[in-house]
Amino acid sequence: xxxxxxxxxxxxxxxxxxxxxxxxxxxxxxxxxxxxxxxxxxxxxxxxxxxxxxxxxxxxxxxxxxxxxxxxxxxxxxxxxxxxxxxxxxxxxxxxxxxxxxxxxxxxxxxxxxxxxxxxxxxxxxxxxxxxxxxxxxxxxxxxxxxxxxxxxxxxxxxxxxxxxxxxxxxxxxxxxxxxxxxxxxxxxxxxxxxxxxxxxxxxxxxxxxxxxxxxxxxxxxxxxxxxxxxxxxxxxxxxxxxxxxxxxxxxxxxxxxxxxxxxxxxxxxxxxxxxxxxxxxxxxxxxxxxxxxxxxxxxxxxxxxxxxxxxxxxxxxxxxxxxxxxxxxxxxxxxxxxxx
Numbered sequence: 001x002x003x004x005x006x007x008x009x010x011x012x013x014x015x016x017x018x019x020x021x022x023x024x025x026x027x028x029x030x031x032x033x034x035x036x037x038x039x040x041x042x043x044x045x046x047x048x049x050x051x052x053x054x055x056x057x058x059x060x061x062x063x064x065x066x067x068x069x070x071x072x073x074x075x076x077x078x079x080x081x082x083x084x085x086x087x088x089x090x091x092x093x094x095x096x097x098x099x100x101x102x103x104x105x106x107x108x109x110x111x112x113x114x115x116x117x118x119x120x121x122x123x124x125x126x127x128x129x130x131x132x133x134x135x136x137x138x139x140x141x142x143x144x145x146x147x148x149x150x151x152x153x154x155x156x157x158x159x160x161x162x163x164x165x166x167x168x169x170x171x172x173x174x175x176x177x178x179x180x181x182x183x184x185x186x187x188x189x190x191x192x193x194x195x196x197x198x199x200x201x202x203x204x205x206x207x208x209x210x211x212x213x214x215x216x217x218x219x220x221x222x223x224x225x226x227x228x229x230x231x232x233x234x235x236x237x238x239x240x241x242x243x244x245x246x247x248x249x250x251x252x253x254x255x256x257x258x259x260x261x262x263x264x265x266x267x268x269x270x271x272x273x274x275x276x277x278x279x280x281x282x283x284x285x286x287x288x289x290x291x292x293x294x295x296x297x298x299x300x301x302x303x304x305x306x307x308x309x310x311x312x313x314x315x316x317x318x319x320x321x322x323x324x325x326x327x328x329x330x331x332x333x334x335x336x337x338x339x340x341x
Contacts, residue, residue, distance in 0.1 A: 025284045032244045032280055036082050037236050039269055040228070041070075041221045045079060048217055052191045053089050056103075056153050063189040065179065067160075069198045070221035072331030075270035076195050077158055079221075080106070084156075093151070101151025109162040109196075115178045117166075118157065119143050126150055140178065148188040155182075160196040161329070163203055176203050197329055223267040226259055233258055237276065241291055245280045248290035254315075257296075264300050264314035266327055271303060278302040304333035312336040 018026065048066040055063070070076055084090050084106060092100040107125045110117050119139035128146045147155070163175045182190050194200055201218065224233070241247050254260065265271035279299030283291040296315040301308065304325055310316035312323055319338070326334040 025281065028245055028284060029277070029281060032240050033277060035239055035244060036078070037232065037239075037269075039075070039232060041075070041079055041269075042083075044219060044221065045083065048193070048219055049083065049087070051217070052154060055191070056089075061186075061189060063183050063191050064217060065183060065192040065194060066217040066219060067194045067196075067200055068219045068221065069196055069200050071223070071266070071268060072197065072327065072329060073266065073268040073271040073274075074221055074223065075268070075273075076221060078270065080156060080158070080193075080195060090154070095151075103152060104154045104156065105147070105150070105152045106156040106158065108158040109160050111162050112165040113162045113175075114166045115140070115175045118163075118175065122146075122155070126152075140181070144182065144185055144188060147190060152190070154191045154193065156193040156195065158195045160194040160200045160203065162196075164199060199329075224262050224265075224269055224272065225267065226262060229262075230258055233261065233272065236273070240276055241280060245284070245291075247280065247283055247288070250290055250292045250296070252293055254293065260314045260320055261296075263320065264303070271331075275299040275303050304336070306333070306336065309336075311338065 015023070015026075045068065048068070051064075052066075054060075068076065068080075084104065090104045092102050095101050105122065105125055107118075107121050110121055113121075116136045116139055119136070119142075122143050123139070123146060126146045128142065166175065179192055179194075183192060194203070198220070226233075237249060241249055250257075261272060261275065265275055275296070276299065279291050279295045282295040282298040286295075288295065293315055297310070297313050300306075300313055300315050306312060306325075311319075312325070314320040314323055317323060322339040323336055324339050325336040328334070
């Protein structure tokens with residue numbers, strides 16, 4: 001694709017401005033960020049994925065939709081992107097004529113997405129030549145035809161909460177009704193996976209005919225807890241800090257380090273990983289052999305886009321449990337307040 005080639009040119013130009021140290025840090029961070037860690041949510045996702053695969057393999061005409069939701073920073077997109085790479089049933093299939101069919105299509109819903117917006121995004125993802133149309137029915141018809149020609153049985157729509165911001169006239173309830181019609185297409189029935197924030201459940205509940213609700217399986221992803229995920233967190237730290245970055249954990253590590261880590265990340269795996277990435281990068285930038293507590297303070301500061309106030313930093317403050325920092329639906333942190341003792 002043209003944009004991919006342009007991105008490569010820009011990346012090559014940026015690399016020319018890096019010295020040997022910068023290139024070493026870049027190489028290490030690529031290695032660190034390429035690691036994937038299966039969590040209990042992977043097993044939870046197995047349930048709907050296997051249901052879909054069994055239905056497809058048995059030519060079951062009764063399709064359905066599923067919603068997979070969780071708070072921002074929980075790792076939803078990474079979870080599905082990894083599954084798309086690993087799941088053999090989702091890989092392109094040779095059609096015997098030198099071409100391939102593609103069982104799965106993945107898109108991210110555009111901001112304030114109406115059904116027209118979603119349809120155009122789907123067509124664009126399938127490299128289908130489109131022109132801006134006024135007739136939504138034409139777009140939906142083209143989507144159906146393109147999915148069939150492409151061999152796609154599963155459509156994954158990420159960031160589905162954006163339909164909640166669609167214009168009221170043809171907003172969430174209209175999108176829900178249109179998705180139901182896609183599922184019920186007798187010529188090429190589709191399984192649909194809707195991913196996003198917990199509020200996406202509202203979309204399925206708004207179908208005025210109340211038919212989509214009966215065709216949706218709901219899967220809420222779990223947040224982290226020290227009791228359930230302490231071993232996983234330690235495994236992640238060992239792999240990323242020691243094995244991939246070649247550094248050591250802090251010699252002055254606080255006894256409640258893991259608690260501080262998951263608290264600062266709002267118990268969300270995606271945010272935990274960001275803190276770790278930032279802390280490792282800070283240690284490398286400062287030529288340190290260990291990721292000391294100051295690097296963890298910097299990792300948290302970068303996550304929340306905060307200042308250097310130690311009293312509002314979970315890795316610096318003795319009263320870290322009193323730090324309250326809101327996070328919005330986009331995963332952006334607000335200003336911290338300190339809860340009175």
